[in-house]
Amino acid sequence: MNLDLVTNYIRESKHLVCLVGNKLQEECGVPRLRVQEVAYEVESKYGYSPEEILSSVFFVTRPEMFYKYYRDVILSNQGEPSDSYYALAELERKGKVKAIITRNIFGLPTRAGCKNVIELHGSVYRNQCIHCKKDYSIEDLKKSTKVPTCDVCKSIIRPSIRLYGDMVDNGVMTRSVDAIEQADVLLALELDLNSSGYEQTFHDFAGGKIILLKSQPHFLDEKADLVLYGQVKELLPEIVKAL
Ligand SMILES: [Zn+2]
Numbered sequence: 001m002n003l004d005l006v007t008n009y010i011r012e013s014k015h016l017v018c019l020v021g022n023k024l025q026e027e028c029g030v031p032r033l034r035v036q037e038v039a040y041e042v043e044s045k046y047g048y049s050p051e052e053i054l055s056s057v058f059f060v061t062r063p064e065m066f067y068k069y070y071r072d073v074i075l076s077n078q079g080e081p082s083d084s085y086y087a088l089a090e091l092e093r094k095g096k097v098k099a100i101i102t103r104n105i106f107g108l109p110t111r112a113g114c115k116n117v118i119e120l121h122g123s124v125y126r127n128q129c130i131h132c133k134k135d136y137s138i139e140d141l142k143k144s145t146k147v148p149t150c151d152v153c154k155s156i157i158r159p160s161i162r163l164y165g166d167m168v169d170n171g172v173m174t175r176s177v178d179a180i181e182q183a184d185v186l187l188a189l190e191l192d193l194n195s196s197g198y199e200q201t202f203h204d205f206a207g208g209k210i211i212l213l214k215s216q217p218h219f220l221d222e223k224a225d226l227v228l229y230g231q232v233k234e235l236l237p238e239i240v241k242a243l
Pocket of ligand 1: 129130131132133134150151152153154155
C-alpha cells in the first residue's frame with residue numbers, strides 16, 4: 001500500500017525537504033486569517049480587512065490600530081503543535097529531514113522541537129526595534145497597551161513577520177531555494193501543487209519525488225509521485241514509526 005511506498009521513499013532519501021502548508025495549522029487550533037467568516041468578523045469590528053491591517057503601509061500609518069488588531073487577534077492564539085509537528089521533529093532527529101520550509105508565523109515546527117526551519121514569512125516570536133534592532137519577546141508585545149516602543153531608543157517595535165507589501169527576505173529565500181535544489185524528495189504536508197507561494201518551488205523541483213500527505217483531494221494531486229489522503233497528524237506519526 002501507499003504508506004509502505006512513502007516509508008520506502010523516505011528511508012532511501014538522502015536529502016528530504018518538508019514543505020508545510022498553512023492549512024496544517026488548523027490541526028493546532030489556529031484559525032486561518034483568510035477564511036471568509038474570520039475576514040468578515042474582522043472587517044465589521046475594525047472597518048478594515050485582515051489584509052489591509054496586516055500591511056506594511058498600515059503598520060506605518062496606523063500603528064495604534066495595527067497593534068490593537070495584532071494583540072487581539074494574532075497574538076490571542078498561537079495554537080499548540082499537533083502530532084504532525086512532533087512527528088516531523090522526530091523525523092529530523094532520525095536524520096531524515098534536512099530542512100522544513102513553512103509560511104506559518106506561529107513557530108509551530110520550532111516549538112515542536114524542529115531545528116532547521118525556514119520561516120518564509122517570519123515568526124511572531126521574533127520582534128525588533130526598527131531603529132536599533134534590539135530584540136523583544138512575544139510577551140513584551142502582549143503586555144504592551146499602546147504602540148510598543150523600544151526601551152533604549154523609543155522607536156517602534158516591529159514583529160518580524162512578512163506584512164502584505166513587504167519584500168520577501170532575500171536571505172530566507174536563498175536558504176529555501178538552496179534546500180529545494182539539493183532535495184531528492186519533497187514531502188508536502190497539506191499543500192496543493194498550485195498553492196500560492198509554492199507553485200514556483202514545485203515547478204523548479206525536477207530532481208526527485210514529490211510526496212503529498214493531505215486531507216482533501218485536488219485535481220493536481222496526480223502530478224505528485226505519491227499521495228496519501230488522511231489526517232497528517234495520524235499519517236506522519238505512523239510513517240515515522242515504521243522507518
Ligand atoms: Zn531601539
